[in-house]
Amino acid sequence: MSHTSDDELDALLRRSFDGPVPDEGFSEKLMQRLPPHRRRIAWPLWSGVLAGVGAGGLSLLRAPLLGDGLRDWLRGEWSAPAVALLLAATGMSLLACWWSMAEADAR
Template sequence: MNPIDDDDIEALLRQSFDGPAPDAGFSDRVMRQLPPRRRRSAWPLVAGVVAGAVLCALSLFASPLWSAAWQAWLAGEWSTSTLVTLGAMGAMSLLALGWSLAEADDH
C-alpha cells in the first residue's frame, strides 16, 4: 500500500465505523496463552567483548607505536604516540557507542 493512500483509507474507515470492534475478550485470551518472552542471554556479548579485547591486545603488543605509547604513558609523558593511541581508542569507543545507540533504536 502506498503511504499516499493511507489518509484516504483511514478517513473512509472512520466514517464507516464508530470505534473498535468488540472482540468479547478474544485478544486478552490470546495474550494470556502466548508463551512469555525469552530473556536474551548476555554471555555472547561478554564473550565477544573479551575475545575482541584479548585479540586486540595480542596484535598491538608487537607494534612499536603501542609499546612507545605505553612506556610514555607510564612515565607520565604525553608523546605523539601516546596521543595518537589514546585518540584512536577514543574514536573507536565513540563509534561503538554510536553503533550501540543506533541498534538500540531498532529493537
C-alpha cells in the same frame, strides 16, 4: 497498485466504521496463550568481547606504536603514536557511549 494516500484511507475507514470493534475477551485469551518471554543469554556476548580484546591485545603486543604511544603519552609528549593512541581511545569511548544509548532507547 493504488496511489491513494494514508490520509484518504483513514478518512474512508472512519466514515465506514462507527467505532472500535468489540473483541469480547479475544485479546485477553490471546495474551494468556502466548509463550512466556525468554531471557537473553549474556555469555555469548561477553565471551565474544573477551575474545576480541584478547585477539587485539595479542596482535598489538609487539607493535611499536602501542608501546611508544603509551610511553610518550605518560611523559606528556605529543608524538604521532601518542596522538594515534589517544584518538583510538576516544573513538572507542564514543562508540561505546553511542551503543549504550542506542540499547537504552530500544528498551
